Amino acid sequence: MKKVLIPTKLNSVARELLEEAGFSVVQDSDRSLAELVREHPQTEALIVRSEPVDEEVLAALPSLRLVIRAGSGYNTIDVKAARRRNVDVMNTPGANANAVAEEAIAMILAAYRHLVEGDVTARQGLWEKKKLMGRELSGKTVGVVGLGNIGQLVVARLSGFKNQILGYDPVLNTKRAEELGIELVSLEELFSRSDIVTLHVPQTDDTRGMVDQRLLSLMKDGAMLVNCARAAVVDEEAIRQVKRDKKLIFCNDVYAKDEPGDKSCVDIADLMLPHLGASTIEANITAARRAAEQLIAYVERGVSRYVVNKGVPEELDEQYQELAYQVARIAHHYWESDQSVRRIECSFYGNLHQYAKWFTAPVVAGIASEFDGASDPEEAEAWLKSKGIGYEVREPAAVGKGYGSSSMTIDLLSGKEAIHQVSVRGTLTENRAMISRIDDFDNLYFQPAGHSLVFVYEDRPGVLAMITGSLGSLGINIEDIRSPLDSSRTHALAALKTSREVPRRVVQQIRQEIKAKVGFALTI
Numbered sequence: 232m233k234k235v236l237i238p239t240k241l242n243s244v245a246r247e248l249l250e251e252a253g254f255s256v257v258q259d260s261d262r263s264l265a266e267l268v269r270e271h272p273q274t275e276a277l278i279v280r281s282e283p284v285d286e287e288v289l290a291a292l293p294s295l296r297l298v299i300r301a302g303s304g305y306n307t308i309d310v311k312a313a314r315r316r317n318v319d320v321m322n323t324p325g326a327n328a329n330a331v332a333e334e335a336i337a338m339i340l341a342a343y344r345h346l347v348e349g350d351v352t353a354r355q356g357l358w359e360k361k362k363l364m365g366r367e368l369s370g371k372t373v374g375v376v377g378l379g380n381i382g383q384l385v386v387a388r389l390s391g392f393k394n395q396i397l398g399y400d401p402v403l404n405t406k407r408a409e410e411l412g413i414e415l416v417s418l419e420e421l422f423s424r425s426d427i428v429t430l431h432v433p434q435t436d437d438t439r440g441m442v443d444q445r446l447l448s449l450m451k452d453g454a455m456l457v458n459c460a461r462a463a464v465v466d467e468e469a470i471r472q473v474k475r476d477k478k479l480i481f482c483n484d485v486y487a488k489d490e491p492g493d494k495s496c497v498d499i500a501d502l503m504l505p506h507l508g509a510s511t512i513e514a515n516i517t518a519a520r521r522a523a524e525q526l527i528a529y530v531e532r533g534v535s536r537y538v539v540n541k542g543v544p545e546e547l548d549e550q551y552q553e554l555a556y557q558v559a560r561i562a563h564h565y566w567e568s569d570q571s572v573r574r575i576e577c578s579f580y581g582n583l584h585q586y587a588k589w590f591t592a593p594v595v596a597g598i599a600s601e602f603d604g605a606s607d608p609e610e611a612e613a614w615l616k617s618k619g620i621g622y623e624v625r626e627p628a629a630v631g632k633g634y635g636s637s638s639m640t641i642d643l644l645s646g647k648e649a650i651h652q653v654s655v656r657g658t659l660t661e662n663r664a665m666i667s668r669i670d671d672f673d674n675l676y677f678q679p680a681g682h683s684l685v686f687v688y689e690d691r692p693g694v695l696a697m698i699t700g701s702l703g704s705l706g707i708n709i710e711d712i713r714s715p716l717d718s719s720r721t722h723a724l725a726a727l728k729t730s731r732e733v734p735r736r737v738v739q740q741i742r743q744e745i746k747a748k749v750g751f752a753l754t755i
Contacts, residue, residue, distance in 0.1 A: 234294070235526070236274040238264045239282055241301055242512075242519035252527050268292060276530075278522050284308040289316050299526060301518040302326060302509065310540040310605065321525055321537040325380045326518040327509035332384035334508050335429050335459050338482040339368060342455060342502050368392050374425030377432035377460065378403045378413065379601060380617075385429060386411055397421045400618075401563075402599045404573050405645075407619025415571060423449040427457065434461035435600035436754060444469035447479070455480040459508050462486050470499050484508055541607050547586045551637065554664045555590040556604050557679045557755055558641045558657040559597025561666055564751045565653050565685065570645040572598060574621040581637040587624045591615075594641060638667065671717040672724040678711070679755050682729045686742065687749035690716055690723040694745050698725060701741050707731055722748075 235249055237258040246256045257271055264282045268274070268291045276297045277284065284298055289312055298308055300322045310320045341347060344365040352359050369392045375382045378400035386396050390412075398413035399421045408415045418441075422428060428450070432438045442456070442465040450456070454477070458465050462485045470481055482502040486494055489506050497503065528534035535541065559575075566572070575594065579587050592611040596604030602614055615622050638658035645651045656668040657679075666677045669685075677683075684702075688694055699709055708730035716723050733752040742750035 233275065234271070234273050235276045235278065236267060236271050237278045238262075238267045239278070239280045239301075241278060241280060241522070242516045244516055245278060245301070245519035245523040248520065248523040249526065252531075254526075264288060276526055278526070279308070280518075281307055284313070286312045289313060289318060297321065297526065297529060299323070299522045301522040305539060314540045319529075319535065319538045320540045321522075321529070322539055323518050323521040323525065323537065326521055327511075327514040328380040328384055330511040330514035331381045331431075331459055331508040332388055333511075334484065334504075335381075335385050335431075335457055336388050338457055338459070338484070338502055338504070339427055339429070339455065342480050342482050343368060347502065368394070368427075370394065371426040372397060372424055374399070374416075374421040374428040375413070376400075376418070376421065376428060376430045377601075378408070378411075379431065381459075382431040383411060383617075385431065386413060397425055400571070402572055402618055402620065404571055404619030406573070407617075408571075410619075418446060419449060422446045423451075425454065426451065427455045429457040430460040430464055432460050432464060433601040434463050437600045439463045440466050442466060442469070444472060447473040447477075450477060450479060452477050453480070455482065457482045459484045467496050467499065470496075474499055536607060536609050538607055539603055539605050541605065544586060544589065547589060548659075550659055550662065550664070551583060551586075551639075552590060552593045552604070554657050554659060555639060555641070556593035556597045557664050558639060558655050558666065559594040560753065560755060561597075561657075561669070561679055561685075562641050562643050562653050562655040563598040564753050565655065565669060565749060566643055567749050568645055568651040570651060572620055572643050572645055574623070574644040575615075576623045576625055576642040576644065578625045578627050578640045580627045580639065583637050583639060584624075584627055590639070591622065597641075598643070640668075666726075669724060671719075672715045673718075675713055675715055675724070675726065677713045677726040678728065679753070681710075681755070682732050683753045683755070684725075684727045684729055684733050684738070685749065685751055685753070686725045686745065686747040687722060688725070688745050688747040690721060694723070695725060697745055698727070698741055701737065701744070702727075702729065702733065705737065707733060 233254050235254050235256045240260040246258050249256050259267055268288055272292060273294050274292050275294050277295060278299045278301055280301050286309055295318050298313060298318060298320045300308060303322055303324045305320060305322045308320055313320050345363040349363050372395045373389060374397040375385055376399050378398050396413045397416050398408060399418050405415055447469050456479060473479060480501050481499055483496055483500045484504040484506055525537055588608040591608045592606045593604045595611045595614055596602045638656060640654060640656040642652055642654045654670055655666060657664060657666050663678055666675055666679055668675055695714060702709060709727055710730060711728040713726045714723055732754050738750055738752045
């Protein structure tokens, strides 16, 4: 593999490194990708930034074996179409993490000290020192929502300001948080105690609209919200309503569309930037260098760590990877602890045990929506290590006999002296994923695909009628119900498949009405 096409404004370090290694490189950012593809059909490797790589591009490059996205996100690349053509797709995760972290700090300081307005008015010949009285970052309580690469770098960059750091991350281990100097708290406590809240989470079904009126109403008067994550994480209308009463400061760098034109938050943002998070010379150089180094390692040494669309062994039915994801996701939603996951223990029965490493990434994706389940096992292991989460694959014989069929059990654990644990088992029945057990509720055999609703409550007559009645009043049909008792026959688990997603507020209303100890809705 020696022919490389770079149809983008990527720093020249990539081309230089590749040419030194003997590659033939064509770099041209002035012409379209379609035009360049037609001119260079022998291309074997493609390095892109935001250029879309779709079925048409892939079909036009019959010799293509690798596509590298010089950045972390790769939603512009059709990874499934690439896999069908035996083309590997890589990204360069973390290349822009420091740039985004520094931008968040810069926005906080700029807003606190009115730097933009000060510059504008000073150039006008004004002298508005009294009007532009600011605040100091030192000593403030800062809440960091999302403690991945960027969130952890934000914490590190704040170290010189002697801040109290509150953190929210549903999977970061408590011990790891203590090492970083972070006090892990709930979202509600983080928003109510923080002077500044900075968001560093991906946009997923779980995070869309997460920062709503309920959370914003908990914030202190004059508190600051910084969004360098994704626009959809924040409910702008909720900010609009709460800002009037609480005089919130809102700094924003993300939008529904990254393009010129009117922006919906212009009336509520105190500071707006045109998505400059990754726009630094250093981040561009880092992404370019890493793309080139990964390509060289891939060709010369077969290193495929950052391939995001890896296949699985031919003998392994990929449905079992999907099952691992579903079992882990059910377990994490069932998790009712104020502590984060400390350890994951898995058992893979029958023939599945020999393929255990191929389940690591789907399991991680099940407990962390920001992690891509198509990542390779090594990347999943590195992610777990970064979060301080232990991971063990048990020998099936160590957990009892009688599980010879192809099934799996995933346990989530936390705590030291007092251990909190959730255990979920799943299997395939007639090519359909089934959850066969949750904790002490055996013989469940519930299909998790689609919209699900789960409650655990003290068993008594009339509870199922209360649940179904509440859903019926909203026009939500029930497609299936499973309701086993635990071994003591004192508690029941109600698992319902519904015709559409049940709103969070409805789940909470039903949970309070039936006095459930566990209650959640889930869409898979």
